[in-house]
Amino acid sequence: MTVKTMEDLFVETLKDIYYAEKQILKALPSMVKKAGSKELKKALETHRQETEGQVDRLEQVFKLFDVAARGKKCEAIEGIIAEAKKHMEDIEDPEVLDAGMIGSAQAVEHYEITRYGTLIAWANQLGRDDAIELLKANLKEEKAADQLLSEIAETAVNQKAAA
Ligand SMILES: [Fe+2]
Numbered sequence: 836m837t838v839k840t841m842e843d844l845f846v847e848t849l850k851d852i853y854y855a856e857k858q859i860l861k862a863l864p865s866m867v868k869k870a871g872s873k874e875l876k877k878a879l880e881t882h883r884q885e886t887e888g889q890v891d892r893l894e895q896v897f898k899l900f901d902v903a904a905r906g907k908k909c910e911a912i913e914g915i916i917a918e919a920k921k922h923m924e925d926i927e928d929p930e931v932l933d934a935g936m937i938g939s940a941q942a943v944e945h946y947e948i949t950r951y952g953t954l955i956a957w958a959n960q961l962g963r964d965d966a967i968e969l970l971k972a973n974l975k976e977e978k979a980a981d982q983l984l985s986e987i988a989e990t991a992v993n994q995k996a997a998a
């Protein structure tokens with residue numbers, strides 16, 4: 836699709852984050868399995884469930900724009916997920932692995948936060964309040980997940996990994 840208008844640009848970026856959310860959904864179960872700390876395991880599993888709801892909300896946004904819900908390959912998220920996978924293959928110490936996975940998971944959250952921030956700004960410009968509500972709901976969950984990961988990192992995991 837050729838991007839000509841702001842609406843085209845919005846839809847292209849919507850496809851990008853839709854692809855990203857689906858890749859994240861695929862990557863999270865193995866991260867949940869590999870997480871050593873109980874808190875991290877729980878946080879990742881909770882966010883996996885939230886991510887299912889986020890995909891649903893994005894499908895609603897596609898519907899609002901009368902476009903079929905389809906992803907567009909996003910190299911950025913592929914790279915971040917590849918890094919997480921590499922950690923899971925390479926790091927043997929469970930506490931160091933938790934720290935590495937938290938780092939990758941936060942990179943994912945920050946990617947999502949920037950995409951949703953942009954999409955909300957563009958939806959606002961397009962006067963699409965209906966889409967803004969759905970996008971804001973996703974953004975709120977990404978920010979909360981990022982915050983929780985920071986807390987887990989600062990308390991348990993990093994202290995133990997450095998010991
Ligand atoms: Fe997400």
Ligand SMILES: [Fe+2]
Pocket residue numbers: 882943944947976977980
């Ligand atoms: Fe997320």
